[in-house]
Amino acid sequence: MLNLMRLEMKKYHLGSYVKSALFANFIILGFMFMILFISKVEGEVGIENYEMALSVIDSFVRAVFIIFAATLIAKLIIGEYKFKTITLAFMYPISRKKLIAAKLAIVMLFTFSVIIVSNVLITTIFCIVSDKFDLIPDILSNTLIMQHIPSVLMNAIAASGMALIPLYFGMRKYSIPATIISSILIVSVTSSNTGNFTLNDIIIIPISLAIIGISIAYLAIRNIEKVDV
Template identity: 45%
Template sequence: MLHLIKLELKKFNLGWYIKGAIIANIIITAVVCFVIYIAHREGDIPISTYEDVYVLIGSSVRGTFIVFASVLMAKLVIEEYKNRTILIMFSYPVSRKKLIASKLTLIALLTFITTMLSNIVVAGLFSIINNYFHIVPFTLTASQFIDEAINIVPFTIAATGTSLIPLYFGMRNYSVPATIGSSLLVVVIACSYNPEISLVTFIPLQLGLAAVGVIIAYLGIRNIENVDVM
């Protein structure tokens, strides 16, 4: 499996993904700062504690990289079926299940790593910017930062599982638009943020969506031997 993952990394130049993640972190930081600044300036203060800040950051990051995962899925899986290049891989003396499992494992690993790191990076950047411009009327301490970094782990795991849901829609007609479009719908459900009623912090929902994603991936891999490439 590890060898197959390495082959996938060599086959697809993921430099665009790294660059995209860096740009996304910068944009997310800017948007979070702007949203909080405007909220306080207009007198409507939905973000009154440091937990609210980290929830906003977490929802933004997880939503972004669920979409990123769908783009990866489109490139590594859906397009290969659509262009029939997957037939070349299926001609190797390796089971189809292992080939597809390696692709989905790579997508899951990249999603988990980038989501986790991006949460830390964006939160760190926001803390630095807040020290200079006082966007929020309270200080984000190092201990709070560490606590939130630990708390984000189960949500990142959940987001990784959730990111596999678009596979179902993409594989129906080998459609790239359906893969990416469905990820946006998933983000609307999984990352809905409201200080009063926030689905993004409702861990049973997050774990439930993750379970759905894992089941979809499992069923896709289990039945792959019987799927004809049209």
Template identity: 40%
Template sequence: MLKLALLEMRKHQFARFFGYAAIANVGILLFLLMIGLVDWGAEDYAFKTFPLSFMLIDTFSRATFIIFAGALLSKLVISEYKNKMMNVMFTYPIKRHKIIAAKLIIVFLFTFFMIMFTNLLMGAILLATDHFYHFIPSELTGNEALQLLIKYTISSLSAAAMALIPLLFGMRKHSTTTTMVSSIFLVLVVCSGVNGPSVSINSIIVIPLTLGAIGLWIASLSMVRLETKDVN
């Protein structure tokens, strides 16, 4: 499976996607900086506390890389069905479900690690900036930092799993457009807020866990259907 995943990454010149992810990180940083400057002095300042600050960072990270995952699904899976390349791959002496599994593992791991990396990077920048300018009145204790790390690790895992949900819609007519629209719609649902900016849909733990389970179920379903509808 590892060899298949590495071959897929080489075939699609996967290194360039890390470059795109770096550009996305710069965009996230600029958005956070803009929010911090425009919102400065407001009663509901977005960076009023560390938990609020990290929730905002995680929201931007998940939104960006769930959509990014939709683009990867379109490139690695949907497009290859559409241009019949997948039919050629299925003639190889490799079990069909392993070919799809390798592609989905790449999408899952890339999404998880990029969300985690972005959370840690933006969090480090936030802490460094606050060290010099002290715009967050509270202090981040070691215990709070550990709790936030565990919380957002779980959040990243669930986001990476739910990012596979658009595969269900994209596979119906092998449409890359449908896949991308589904990813954007998913972001609008899971990254929205309730009761103002201090509470996010993602903070209701049952929702991201349920959506993550659905994403994994869809991934397994796509492999089960290989022998029937999807290869016709």
């Protein structure tokens, strides 16, 4: 399985996706600083404390990379079915189930890893700059950081499963737009902020969506022999 994953990553040049993920990190950082800048211009407190800042960063990161995962699914799976290139892959003496499982494992591992790394990178840069220029009327404590770590880990795991839900919509008619649009809708519903509250804050919702995503992946792998190409 690991060799198959390695071959798939090499085939699709996933190193370029790492560069894109890094670029996305700086876009998120730009949004964070823009929020602070606009609030200062308007004489308001945009981000009241570091707890809110860490929460907003985590929300941004998960939203961006759930959509990012949909583009990976579209590239690795949906696109291959749409343009019939999957037929060639199925001609090799490799189990269809193992091949699709390897592709989905890449999506999940990439999503989980990039969410963790992005949270660490963005949070570090943001907090250093904010502290140096006194942008937030608060002091970042080690206690807050330690409390935030389990939350980031749980959210990353849930997002990795949730990111597989667009597979269902994409596989219905082998539609790349449907794959990406469904991920945007999922992010819009779970991450929309109402009075500093999102559906993702209700722990059962992201867990349930993650289970649904993993179930969709399982069914896709189990029924792969029956799917026409």
